[in-house]
Amino acid sequence: MRSLTSVTTLIAGFFLLLGSLPGHAQLTIDVIGGGATQIPITVLPLKDEQRYEQQISEIVSADLRRSGLFRLGATGSRRPFPTEIKDVDYQYWRNERAQNLVIGDLREGSGGRIEVRFRMLDIASQSQILGFSFLVDVSQLRATAHKIADLIYEKLTGDMGVFSTKISYVVKRGDTFELQIADADGYNPQVVHRYDEPIISPQWSPEGSRVAYVSFEKRKAIIYVLNVFDGTRKVLAAFQGSNSAPAWSPDGKRLAVTLTKDGLSQLYLINADGSGTRRLTYSQSIDTEPNFSPDGQHLLFTSDRAGSPQIYRMRVDGSGEPRRMTFEGSYNVTPRHSPDGKSFVFIHRNQGRFNVAVQDLATRQLQILTSGRLDQSPTFAPNGKMILYASEIKGRGILAAVSSDGRVKQRITAQAGDIREPAWGPLLNNRQKESQ
Structure with a gap:
């Protein structure tokens, strides 16, 4: 060898x-x-x-x-x-x-x-x-x-392994919030940011060197981008009003964000250096939680434009009208594309419970994967085979994971603190040539 x-x-x-x-x-x-x-x-x-x-x-x-x-x-x-x-x-x-x-x-x-x-x-x-x-x-x-x-x-x-990947999540200990990064198996947890105001919505850049997140440390929602190699961070969006829900484009050059600088929560594109803000939606409703398709051509997002929170799909260039994707139930939020772009995961309210569900983009067939009382923040593993999400047991926040077919379930706990807001990092230079 x-x-x-x-x-x-x-x-x-x-x-x-x-x-x-x-x-x-x-x-x-x-x-x-x-x-x-x-x-x-x-x-x-x-x-x-x-x-x-x-x-x-x-x-x-x-x-x-x-x-x-x-x-x-x-x-x-x-x-x-x-x-x-x-x-x-x-x-x-x-x-x-x-x-x-x-x-x-x-x-x-x-x-x-x-x-x-x-x-x-x-x-x-x-x-x-x-x-x-x-x-x-x-x-x-x-x-x-x-x-x-x-x-x-x-x-x-025949599928890529994800054991070498990282996950990020937020741990609340008393009045302190910590953004942490760990190996996919839960080892080597590290605190990358700590503050006594909420931290939400961490999202990995596609190459795995940066994490965008929202912090309330300035008494308002501001989007930051943290470099995980040198620990430096910069403000991405601090406009008047709220700045939230960052989502990276597949090439890492832009992010879709939710801003209220012009009134209601609407979707915008912004360059990764904080320049070039461009508005995408012009509704009289709340539009939020954008997520890029793997080819970078479409966005899924949550909107209440039909009277209840539902998931819509639109072209990134703004052409055409957004198309409603969910019709089952009166509450469907937090969409995330699968890595192959054929389906999306989201939170679906089912008989008073908030569960992780997956829906086929073409057939619109919906499958509920979890049965918790309050599941949140689903995120696909980069090979699409597992979904990481936040849940709770006896009032305490934990992380959990479920396979995309619902057969395999994992429960992820810490010794102390509430865990929430998970994000699964990308594959990191995973391909190598086999020895003969």
């Missing part, structure tokens, strides 16, 4: 500045349910991984298990575990009913770095179906494990 560069520069340096900021206990994720069919896989401990605090095989296994799509097999009783293809007893693993077997090791590399090698074998054909080598710092072992899980996920499902 050829040695690849470190997992990704983007992930490795993600918290360069934030390392000095106080973090908090990691989030805890409980998985409920599973996919209709689960893929069998056995992940063996990597040779010499026990020398390090981060156990790569355990992290990979946890990632795959959390997806709900994999059935993790027992590691068997035979020792030592194989690290090379020539050491694998295929008959033994067939007897153990293993189908996909992950083996590997850790070695000392140049410059004090560690070479992480892994292979995935198909037991039936007795062949390697995946193999990579990474040369990383000790601090990157956890990120490397997520990368391995991503590669396995993609190989066996």
Whole structure:
């Protein structure tokens, strides 16, 4: 196997500045349910991984298990575990009913770095179906494990893995609000902004280096953009009245926002540097919560122009009339396009409960995915397979996730504080060439 560069520069340096900021206990994720069919896989401990605090095989296994799509097999009783293809007893693993077997090791590399090698074998054909080598710092072992899980996920499902992604969310502790960023599995939470006034609506830029959000620290709603690499931030929109609901364009050059500077809440486009504001809607109603389609040509948004909050779709260039998309129920808000642009997720009021629902753009078929009392702020994973959202248990705010087909559910809690306003970050340089 050829040695690849470190997992990704983007992930490795993600918290360069934030390392000095106080973090908090990691989030805890409980998985409920599973996919209709689960893929069998056995992940063996990597040779010499026990020398390090981060156990790569355990992290990979946890990632795959959390997806709900994999059935993790027992590691068997035979020792030592194989690290090379020539050491694998295929008959033994067939007897153990293993189908996909992950083996590997850790070695000392140049410059004090560690070479992480892994292979995935198909037991039936007795062949390697995946193999990579990474040369990383000790601090990157956890990120490397997520990368391995991503590669396995993609190989066996055909979809991109999202274990290397980040999530952002707001934690309320007493009278203090914290904007935090963490790994997708809840580890490495970092506070990127803290204030004693509300923080809402964090949204990731498409390349993952910036987060736009709304803060009330100046006693009014102002949109800021935070650079997650160096911690600098700038004001994006601080017009008279309210500035809210930022949404990035797919190319990261513009944002759609909601402003009241001309009266009622209306939609505007604004350049990412805060220049060039252009009004998009001219209704006599409240228009808010814009969201770009993946091709950048359309916006979904919430409006009460028909008498109740409903979801509409319009062209970004402003041509034509907005088209109403939701007709079932009297309350449908917070639309978010799926990454493939074929559906959208939103909050639907159902028998007095506010639940996450998904609707097909073409057929308008609606499916309710959750059953909580007060679910909010849905956001797709960048591969479209999971939806992260805010909910509550016994009056306490938590995060939760549900698969786009409703089969897999996750509950995400913190040791203290209410968690709300989640946003799932983008894929970060996830594609690499496979070693031969």
